[in-house]
Amino acid sequence: MRVTTPDAIPQAPAQLEEALAEGRHGDMAWMEQNRDRRADPRVLWPQVRSVVMLGASYAPASDPLASLSRRDRGSISVYARSRDYHDVLKGKLKLIAGRLAASGGADVKVFVDTAPVMEKPLAAAAGLGWQGKHSVLVSREHGSWLFLGAIFTTAELPPDTPGEDHCGSCTRCMAVCPTDAFPRPYQLDARRCVSYLTIEHKGPIPRELRAGVGNRVFGCDDCLAVCPWNKFAEAGREAKLQAREDLDALPLADLARLDDAAFRARFAGTPVKRTGRDRFVRNVLVAIGNSGSPDLAASAEALLDDASALVRGAAVWAVSRLSPPDRLSRLRAARMTVESDPDVLAEWSAEP
Structure with a gap:
């Protein structure tokens, strides 16, 4: 858990507008809606003074790409093999937010991927990690396997040091993508992303991308799984959600x-x-x-x-x-x- 300020992501509005202008959000129209609130926490809630970011590990116990070679089996993304993270993380955030409100009398609001909040840039600003070249948050302790949630509060809390990019020259996450969904480092074109195509996209999957989907029937872990920082994820495994074995392959x-x-x-x-x-x-x-x-x-x-x-x-x-x-x-x-x-x-x- 780390803290940042609501004005800590000044680059977010321009980056969001660029992504929307290029159509990289696909048919996720909700990203276009309330874009001003999405880019600036103070527009979403003018009273916010601090943003508390929480990361929960869901590091897998085994190689999540092993099932890709079993072509008669369906591969489900690691995050979806357990209880819905929205429910689990929101419960934890409400508990923390309740304690925060009780101790200082501050107002609080809790968000878990259900409001126009840019969790990844805020988490990086708070020092939970940095956004890797696959656009996902990377942690030195937990690798690429973190669920994120946010607590907005009127309390003035001391901010933590922002995360420092440690990707270096590594491009494994970009190279492994089966549908070439990264036009440039740190940018994702959802229209080509298997996770988007199999989860968010409502129409037929484009014919030219179907072969790249392989046997992935819900989501894709390739760019996450090859991240070298995952080798340190063992330390956070006690915090991960319990995966259901009956949802593997x-x-x-x-x-x-x-x-x-x-x-x-x-x-x-x-x-x-x-x-x-x-x-x-x-x-x-x-x-x-x-x-x-x-x-x-x-x-x-x-x-x-x-x-x-x-x-x-x-x-x-x-x-x-x-x-x-x-x-x-x-x-x-x-x-x-x-x-x-x-x-x-x-x-x-x-x-x-």
């Missing part, structure tokens, strides 16, 4: 069979649930298409009649990647006569 065939009720039950209490069944199964079908396993073609075919056009379109792509040409030709001829959605029709018309 899940069979794609099982995931493809999830209806809405089964999806909600399977991922209850985790961040995965917020994405919704249709987007999640879209991701599963992209992973099936990337699996190279003809045995999974039947799992994709079963979803060609799904109620969701988003799912049907992804099923077409998966089928086209795994089915023999004669089988694909018969399916195309039969389905194009009954399909009405333009995006799904475009998938049938596209080259495999």
